[in-house]
Amino acid sequence: xxxxxxxxxxxxxxxxxxxxxxxxxxxxxxxxxxxxxxxxxxxxxxxxxxxxxxxxxxxxxxxxxxxxxxxxxxxxxxxxxxxxxxxxxxxxxxxxxxxxxxxxxxxxxxxxxxxxxxxxxxxxxxxxxxxxxxxxxxxxxxxxxxxxxxxxxxxxxxxxxxxxxxxxxxxxxxxxxxxxxxxxxxxxxxxxxxxxxxxxxxxxxxxxxxxxxxxxxxxxxxxxxxxxxxxxxxxxxxxxxxxxxxxxxxxxxxxxxxxxxxxxxxxxxxxxxxxxxxxxxxxxxxxxxxxxxxxxx
Numbered sequence: 001x002x003x004x005x006x007x008x009x010x011x012x013x014x015x016x017x018x019x020x021x022x023x024x025x026x027x028x029x030x031x032x033x034x035x036x037x038x039x040x041x042x043x044x045x046x047x048x049x050x051x052x053x054x055x056x057x058x059x060x061x062x063x064x065x066x067x068x069x070x071x072x073x074x075x076x077x078x079x080x081x082x083x084x085x086x087x088x089x090x091x092x093x094x095x096x097x098x099x100x101x102x103x104x105x106x107x108x109x110x111x112x113x114x115x116x117x118x119x120x121x122x123x124x125x126x127x128x129x130x131x132x133x134x135x136x137x138x139x140x141x142x143x144x145x146x147x148x149x150x151x152x153x154x155x156x157x158x159x160x161x162x163x164x165x166x167x168x169x170x171x172x173x174x175x176x177x178x179x180x181x182x183x184x185x186x187x188x189x190x191x192x193x194x195x196x197x198x199x200x201x202x203x204x205x206x207x208x209x210x211x212x213x214x215x216x217x218x219x220x221x222x223x224x225x226x227x228x229x230x231x232x233x234x235x236x237x238x239x240x241x242x243x244x245x246x247x248x249x250x251x252x253x254x255x256x257x258x259x260x261x262x263x264x265x266x267x268x269x270x271x272x273x274x275x276x277x278x279x280x281x282x283x284x285x286x287x288x289x290x291x292x293x294x295x296x297x
Contacts, residue, residue: 015101024103031163126150131254131275142254168192212287235269
């Protein structure tokens with residue numbers, strides 16, 4: 001299916017052309033996000049330079065000509081507001097839309113006027129779901145950032161969670177609408193794959209199958225200080241693994257793994273330094289036949 005309604009018909013056709021020329025196949029989805037280029041240290045210094053100059057002028061006037069400083073101090077809130085507005089406008093200069101085209105064979109990220117940056121799924125050696133700390137260690141709250149792909153040629157490719165499906169007319173509220181609506185209505189609302197669906201269904205699925213096969217063959221994998229092999233699972237300070245036969249369930253959240261042994265006290269492994277990778281680890285455990293679950297909150 002190559003036709004898509006306006007306003008994205010032209011973008012979809014471009015995705016079709018890119019996929020054909022690169023041998024990636026038919027598009028599975030087109031995604032976009034807004035990128036604001038970093039200002040750079042030199043440009044920031046230029047933008048901040050008026051502040052100390054203004055303060056110096058005010059101090060000198062207060063010392064040598066107080067009567068002239070009063071009017072300036074009176075309009076200083078307006079000057080500050082104008083300065084903030086100018087800073088905001090300049091900081092967003094150069095903002096552009098980045099597109100990601102997803103295919104059965106890989107993905108292509110495209111910036112205006114630049115060549116496609118291609119990642120083929122069969123070249124991906126690892127997939128990590130990334131989370132950043134959103135609170136204190138006691139709260140252990142995490143924000144979802146997206147995925148980090150590692151390729152066979154050594155590249156590290158971040159895929160931001162901010163990518164939105166350009167064909168989804170509901171946007172981020174679609175899932176909420178389906179959840180709140182009656183079952184029949186919710187089922188009738190079209191579903192559009194998110195960027196997480198694309199990466200999970202394509203790249204992560206291949207990596208999970210590869211890791212599970214390696215573990216069955218005797219390898220040990222490490223994800224966020226958690227060791228997993230065909231005999232069991234262990235935390236960073238465990239001398240030996242807890243055998244799979246002694247485990248009732250493994251519960252994973254960003255930054256935390258809880259191993260529930262049969263008839264024993266649960267073992268908790270905290271990783272406040274990095275909450276990443278446990279959603280993929282959960283899929284590896286499920287592929288091994290382990291009772292496991294992952295919750296993002």
